[in-house]
Amino acid sequence: MRSIVLAILGLCLAGCDQNMEVQPSYREYAPAPLFRAGTLRNPPANVVARDDLERDKEVRDKPALTDGVLKRGQQRFGIFCSPCHGTAGDGDGIIVRRGMPHPTSYHDERLRAADDQYLFDVITNGHGAMYSYAARVPPRDRWAIVAYIRVLQLARHASVDEVPPDRRDGLQAAQ
Numbered sequence: 001m002r003s004i005v006l007a008i009l010g011l012c013l014a015g016c017d018q019n020m021e022v023q024p025s026y027r028e029y030a031p032a033p034l035f036r037a038g039t040l041r042n043p044p045a046n047v048v049a050r051d052d053l054e055r056d057k058e059v060r061d062k063p064a065l066t067d068g069v070l071k072r073g074q075q076r077f078g079i080f081c082s083p084c085h086g087t088a089g090d091g092d093g094i095i096v097r098r099g100m101p102h103p104t105s106y107h108d109e110r111l112r113a114a115d116d117q118y119l120f121d122v123i124t125n126g127h128g129a130m131y132s133y134a135a136r137v138p139p140r141d142r143w144a145i146v147a148y149i150r151v152l153q154l155a156r157h158a159s160v161d162e163v164p165p166d167r168r169d170g171l172q173a174a175q
């Protein structure tokens, strides 16, 4: 009697298992009556496909330095970085003044000596307490921001000799 009950129980469990195995699920590219285009859906905005060669190229190739790139960098820096790093890059942005750890100033010897790729990588991957901006700042804008960080550094540390001769007069007058 006991073994019969057990056998029936066993059969029931096996039945459950069967149900789980044959549940309806779609294979990729299969027709799906619910969606007009089948199972292949349009990806949401800003999704990056793996092996997206166009994007890889943007990551690899630093854009040439133009006024447009610098202006874009200045604007993006103002939006994404200045809240912590401050508008001049000293690391004293409004969020830091309210308790975020103080980042190293961009005018620090080490960060002035760091190459562009290092700065690009910090934006991409984050650094310590700073999180990654890869999802918010596309590669071309990251390069533009890096260029603008160089502007900030030069603005404080370049000597008059590095300024083109025809622009020096105005500078010295301003001092």
Ligand code: HEC
Binding pocket: 077, 080, 081, 082, 083, 084, 085, 095, 100, 101, 102, 103, 104, 111, 119, 122, 123, 127, 128, 129, 130, 131, 133, 137, 145
């Ligand atoms: C929410 C605040 C915050 C924002 C916004 C932010 N950072 Fe940072 N950043 C930090 C902090 C904090 C550190 C120091 C992290 C540490 O050393 O743990 C840091 C460090 C850095 C460093 C120095 C890394 C080193 O080697 O010391 C660079 C370069 C940098 N950030 C660039 C950027 C750029 C470019 C942006 C804008 C795209 C940005 N950060 C936006 C908080 C921020």
